[in-house]
Amino acid sequence: MIKFKKMHGNGNDFIIIENLTIAQSLTKSQIIKIGDRKKGLGFDQLITINPPKYSNHDFYIKFFNTDGSEADMCMNGVRSVGAFLWRDNLAPKKSLILGTKSKSILIKPTKQKKIKVISDYPIELEIPKIQKNYLNKNGIKKYNFINAGNLHLIIKIKKPFNYDLDTLSSNLRKRIFFKKVNISLFTMYEDGLLIRTNEAGAGETLSCGSASAASASINLKNKSSLKVFSKGGELSIRKINDKLEMTGPAEFICEGTWLKK
Template sequence: MKLAFTKMHGIGNDFVMVDCRHRPFPLDAAQIRAIADRHAGVGFDQLISIEPARDSACAFYYGIWNADGSPSGQCGNGVRCVAAWLHRAGELAIGDTVRLESPSGPVTVRLTGPGEVTVDMGVPAFEPARIPFLAEAAADRYAIDVGGETLEIGAVSMGNPHAVVVVADLHAPALFRLGPLLTTHGRFPQGANAGFVQVVDRGHLRLRVHERGSGWTLACGTGACAAMAVMHARGEIDARARVELPGGTLAIAWAGPGQTLWMTGPATFVFEGEWLDTARAH
């Protein structure tokens, strides 16, 4: 099987985009893992399919798969790439605002300029059952044992589960041990993206994220939104902030609980290619 694809990234968070507007999604989990291999395949953090919408109120549906072949509910950097891909395909013009359907529900996107997209990421969900996270009641801080160490985390869903930990040093060696352990922690029944955040000032955060199913990434859009939501809910940052990740910076705006969170950032085309499923070619 030959599969045409587009390689894109949003501040270093990279994607393989597959056009499924006129055909069913053709890949199984093993094939997704093969494409994700950065030595023998193409390499990506997530694979995204662009499909007809299931919801008549939306223009298109997009599916998301992690590098290990598991499905994901949302991807902030990915949805910006979907919007830019649709623009290049003639489906979306600069200045247009459309609803797109993700696995976790509809989102609104606006193509604000060439390669720049603003996304309505929805209302952050702090209720433990909605994350999901095992806790008796919602709180802005939880004590959690991770690898024999007690961490203070914030927990929130941005269409996928997130744990947010405030740290003084984003390069501390302990983070590389704690990230994978937190991602698979038993209090997150579906796993979680583990975000380690440093507060620079009231309008500036620095962040590193270990993503469930993909590992350490150069950027995580929903992780940036989660860090903003947790820190603003605690009153530690303002309603607008820059979130700086290893791959670049996102602009996040959130008025507070019950309000929609907005994310603005770039979407970049890298190359077009064709993947051959050599394992099944004989």
Template sequence: MRFSKLQGSGNDFVVIDNRDGKVDEFLKASNIDIKDFVRKVCAFHIGVGADGLILIEEPKDKGNDFSWRFFNSDGSVAEMCGNGSRCAVRFAFEEGIAGEKVRFETLAGVIQAFVSHGGKRVKVQLTQPKDYREVRLEVDGQRIEGSFINTGVPHFVALVEDIEKIDVVRLGRLIRFHPDFQPKGTNVNFIQVKTSDSIRIRTYERGVETETLACGTGATASAIIAYKKGLVSSKPISVITRSGEVLTIDFDEQLNEVFLEGGVVRVFDGFLRRELFEC
């Protein structure tokens, strides 16, 4: 089965063109659950290794270019993924599925995107953020103040003085599973202000269940909250990810139009062998 691996700012994804339904046919014939399929493909060292897996499928509305099914590396379904969407768009552009202006369907709604630099740079217009609120948590005997917002998926954002001193995995996991965010949990972002229009970020991702090198919806949530709280004053906002790459976030004052932009790399193409799913 042919696949491609792409990455955006260090977030890497396996992308498969499933418009012909070959993945579903393989799962049925092999008696394999989709979650097990995703976990085996995304596993580092013993699989391809990725933060998530994307299936490109036919759209329900023929006015859109394609639909996707997005899975975190643990096999769980996510409504939206910012960097994943940018990788999916580059793949669709290069495979002739879509042009430079793209519309595709997700569980979070229809996403618009724009391709430039021959596919190497992609800007996506995310769905309108919702559920913004200030949050105070009791975590591990300490009080943590932050903000919550849903930018397609839920995100908690906390300002810290020194981002390098944060134990992202331990603290992030405690917040991710905090009772205030149940039953679905939340992604967790720690930010540090750098300049009037830039922040640094580290993210614990729900579904990956560890720190990732970048998170597009997390970068977007963090930029919006930093602006709302007056931590930055100029737009667009540059978000420096753990990988060192920069994501650009722009939005209007009413958050009707929110854009995430950055580079995308098509790392390699390959073929999955049946043997992977027999062990």
């Protein structure tokens, strides 16, 4: 039996399992079964909270997609982890440092029931010429390739919700280079950005925190902060020296026990 809580950050939903008071292990096939929205519990990512690997971390967090693959990091997910830990009194309600597969993340509670996430500022990467040519063939002209803890292809387009993102993502991920890349469409919107994301291993989600961070990072040049809007809600993002701060919600949905199969 596996005890879990279901939570979401901006509609990005998670099954969260803690391995602190009791060790709970899952196989890849079990993760896939739990992720099935018709026959299982359903999630965008399954998250496990584990003891820290390093003395300067409070916890080590692992993320799994619906196809059973492991994700590097999830910024909406770490906010939900914080809410989980503080709600269950598994950590004092103060700043925590979380280790992940790709980077360390600092989370902070706020008085407004939202949670701040502070991480290294996303880095823009160069795409090899052969892959640029492939993007051109698929009609992709304005884009940035960003490492925000996960890899992101951020594409600027006038009407993100009129575009067939699933087909584009499927075509691009036929290339090994793009197989584990999250693919987003964005446009300028009100006082910020409007974004849609297809996550590698999970498909399109209502919100993707690291995609929001990646898209904000290339549009914050002359602004101190901006908002990123998605179908799931909004996130507030600002640059603080060489760090990026994201503020957003983390909501509890339900809890239960999954009978291991």
